[in-house]
Amino acid sequence: MKIRTKVAMLTLPIVAACGGGGGDGPCMQATSAGWVACTPAPKASTVIPEGIWGGGTSTGLAVSTLVLENGQYFIVPTSTSGVGLVEGVMTASGGNFSDSAAVAYPSSDVPVAATTSGSFTAKKSLSGTVAAAQSLSSPFPQGTTSVTFNGDYNSLYDSPATLSEAQGTWTGQTEASSVPVSLTVAADGTFTGANGTCTFSGSVAPRSTGKHVLDGKVTFNSSSCLLGSGSSLNFEAVVSGNQLVAAGVTSQRDHAFVVLATKG
Missing domain, CATH: 2.40.128 (Lipocalin)
Structure with a gap:
């Protein structure tokens, strides 16, 4: 009985399909080539079109x-x-x-x-x-x-954004006015701008993901602005050559801030 018990104990790991986990090390499985890491079951792709x-x-x-x-x-x-x-x-x-x-x-x-x-x-x-x-x-x-x-x-998109490419004066269109918009971005990422009698200011900085996106925040400084004086919202911006596209919405999603501009 002792010999048969010993043989059974020795053969147990060989017939086991997968072991490990729970702090005991990585999952391993027996193959004709010996012990190899377990192959995880394929998962449905949840990749977004980032x-x-x-x-x-x-x-x-x-x-x-x-x-x-x-x-x-x-x-x-x-x-x-x-x-x-x-x-x-x-x-x-x-x-x-x-x-x-x-x-x-x-x-x-x-x-x-x-x-x-x-x-x-x-x-x-x-x-x-x-x-x-x-x-x-x-x-x-x-x-x-x-x-x-x-x-x-x-x-x-796969290269980091820089403040230097955003620096300068830009002119273009906004989403809620037929009057041209203009803004000037300084070397440190701060900016000022105007759309008719509405003036605004804010700042941009490279997104922490290292992608070609600038995170920004704009504050409207005039009562003639659509959101009124003192209101703010966050936005994202992309600079490609001499074109800038910026877009954001309020937290309530009741208003948007969109700028399409070229560097002058």
């Missing part, structure tokens, strides 16, 4: 899209008639993304409930649809409730 994307819409608008590592995204459609925004937080699985609680901001800055869905190939291309709960307006075609968009990945 990055900077440039493309267009089914209605002929140019579109800049930014998807952050946390799933928050900003779709900025532009035309000669204005700048818009679609903002939300997406989830993804198996190359498809969706957001059932998106918000679209036409140039009137009146928010409209929307949904976003689509598909993508990581770091290559994406396409999707924004479906609004009610009719949109400029820069979206008047009365439309659904717009498709696409984008190609911009590898610029």
Whole structure:
């Protein structure tokens, strides 16, 4: 009996399929080649289309899209008639993304409930649809409730943003005014700007992820500003050559701040 017990104890580890865990070391499994690390079961892809994307819409608008590592995204459609925004937080699985609680901001800055869905190939291309709960307006075609968009990945996203590329004077469009906007960014990332009689100030800094994104905060200094004097909101900005795209929404998502500008 003692001999048989000893043999059974020696053969036990060989027939075990996987062991370890609970502080006993890594999981190991027996193969014809000996003991190797256990192979985990494949998991469904939950990768989101993180990055900077440039493309267009089914209605002929140019579109800049930014998807952050946390799933928050900003779709900025532009035309000669204005700048818009679609903002939300997406989830993804198996190359498809969706957001059932998106918000679209036409140039009137009146928010409209929307949904976003689509598909993508990581770091290559994406396409999707924004479906609004009610009719949109400029820069979206008047009365439309659904717009498709696409984008190609911009590898610029994989390089860190710097303050030096943002430094200078910029002029362009905002989402809620036909009056041109101008802003000047100093070497330390602080900036001042004006949109008609509305003046504002704030600062930007490279995002801690090391991606090509600037985190910013803007404070409005005039009562003529849409949000009133003293109000603030956070935004994200991307500088690509001589073009700057900045977008953010209030914590209540009732107003947006969008700027598309070129360095003068």
